[in-house]
Amino acid sequence: MIELINLSKTYPDGKVAVDHLNYKIDSGIVSIIGRNGAGKTTLLRMLSTQLRPSSGDALIDGISIVREPEKVRKKIVSIPQEASPIGILTAYEQVNMFLAARGFSFHEAKNAAIKALKDVGLDAMHKPTDTLSGGMKRKMFVAIALAANADTVFLDEPTTGLDPLSRFEVWSAIKKLNGNVILTTHYMEEAEELSKKIYMMESGKIIKSGSVDELISNMRNLVRIESYKPMENSYTIGSLYIKYVDKSEAYRYIKMDYNVKPVSIEDLFIMRGVTLES
Numbered sequence: 001m002i003e004l005i006n007l008s009k010t011y012p013d014g015k016v017a018v019d020h021l022n023y024k025i026d027s028g029i030v031s032i033i034g035r036n037g038a039g040k041t042t043l044l045r046m047l048s049t050q051l052r053p054s055s056g057d058a059l060i061d062g063i064s065i066v067r068e069p070e071k072v073r074k075k076i077v078s079i080p081q082e083a084s085p086i087g088i089l090t091a092y093e094q095v096n097m098f099l100a101a102r103g104f105s106f107h108e109a110k111n112a113a114i115k116a117l118k119d120v121g122l123d124a125m126h127k128p129t130d131t132l133s134g135g136m137k138r139k140m141f142v143a144i145a146l147a148a149n150a151d152t153v154f155l156d157e158p159t160t161g162l163d164p165l166s167r168f169e170v171w172s173a174i175k176k177l178n179g180n181v182i183l184t185t186h187y188m189e190e191a192e193e194l195s196k197k198i199y200m201m202e203s204g205k206i207i208k209s210g211s212v213d214e215l216i217s218n219m220r221n222l223v224r225i226e227s228y229k230p231m232e233n234s235y236t237i238g239s240l241y242i243k244y245v246d247k248s249e250a251y252r253y254i255k256m257d258y259n260v261k262p263v264s265i266e267d268l269f270i271m272r273g274v275t276l277e278s
C-alpha cells in the first residue's frame with residue numbers, strides 16, 4: 001500500500017505540480033489519469049525517488065521516500081515514459097543485466113529473465129532490440145519489472161504511441177505483474193481495462209477516485225450524443241459536439257442519425273470542460 005502524506009512538489013519556477021496530496025493508494029493495479037500537465041509524472045517520479053518532494057512524504061509499504069529512499073529503491077521498479085532500450089543489446093541481455101545489477105546471481109538472473117520474457121510473449125528475446133517493434137520494446141520493460149519480482153512497479157504511460165494491437169499485447173504483459181502496480185495513462189480504455197481503481201488528477205490534485213463503476217455511477221442513466229453539427233447545451237472537442245441525455249431519449253437521437261454511445265470515464269473529464277489529449 002502507498003500512503004501519500006501532504007505530498008507536494010513546487011518546481012523552482014514556482015509551478016505547483018503536485019498539491020498537498022493525502023491519499024491511500026490501494027495495492028493491485030491502479031491507474032492515475034489526467035490531461036497533459038496534471039501532475040502524473042511528477043507524482044510518479046517522487047514516489048520512485050527520482051525527484052525529491054518540496055514538502056510532505058509518501059510511504060511505500062511503510063517505508064518513507066524522503067527518509068529511506070535507498071530502501072525504497074530496492075523494493076520498486078520504475079519504467080519512465082522516456083525509457084528506451086540499448087539498441088545493440090538483445091532483450092534477454094538487458095533484462096539479465098538489470099537483474100545482475102539488482103543482486104541476482106548469474107543463474108537466478110538467467111532463469112528469471114527467460115521466464116519473464118516468455119511470460120510477456122517476447123519470443124524475439126535474442127535479437128538486438130533496435131530490430132524490435134515499439135510494442136516489443138515496451139514488453140521488454142514490463143519483463144524487467146516482472147523478472148525483478150518487485151513489490152511495487154511504476155509505469156509512466158506504458159503504451160503511449162503504440163498501435164491498438166501492440167497496446168493490447170502490453171496490457172496482457174502488465175496483467176502478469178504482482179504487487180502494487182501504479183501506472184499513468186491518457187487512455188481511458190487502458191485505465192478501465194487494467195485497473196481496479198482509478199485516480200483522476202487535475203492541476204496537481206486528485207479530484208476523484210474509485211472503480212470504473214463507482215466513478216460513472218452518477219452517469220448511469222445518461223448516454224453520450226455526438227455530432228459534427230452544433231447542438232444546444234453541448235461540449236465541444238475540436239469540431240465534435242457532445243452532449244448527455246437520459247437513456248430514455250437514446251432511440252429518438254438514433255432515429256435522427258446522431259452517434260449515440262454509452263458513457264465512460266472520459267465523459268467525466270468532458271463534463272468538467274477538459275479533454276485528456278491536448
Ligand SMILES: Nc1ncnc2c1ncn2[C@@H]1O[C@H](COP(=O)(O)OP(=O)(O)OP(=O)(O)O)[C@@H](O)[C@H]1O
Binds near residue numbers: 012034035038040043
Ligand atoms: N522540471 C520542471 N520545471 C518546471 N515545471 C515543470 C517541470 N516538470 C514538469 N513541470 C510542470 O509541472 C506540471 C506537471 O507536469 P507533469 O509532467 O507532472 O504532468 P503530467 O500529468 O505527467 O503530464 P503529461 O501527461 O503531459 O506527461 C506541468 O505544468 C509541467 O509543465
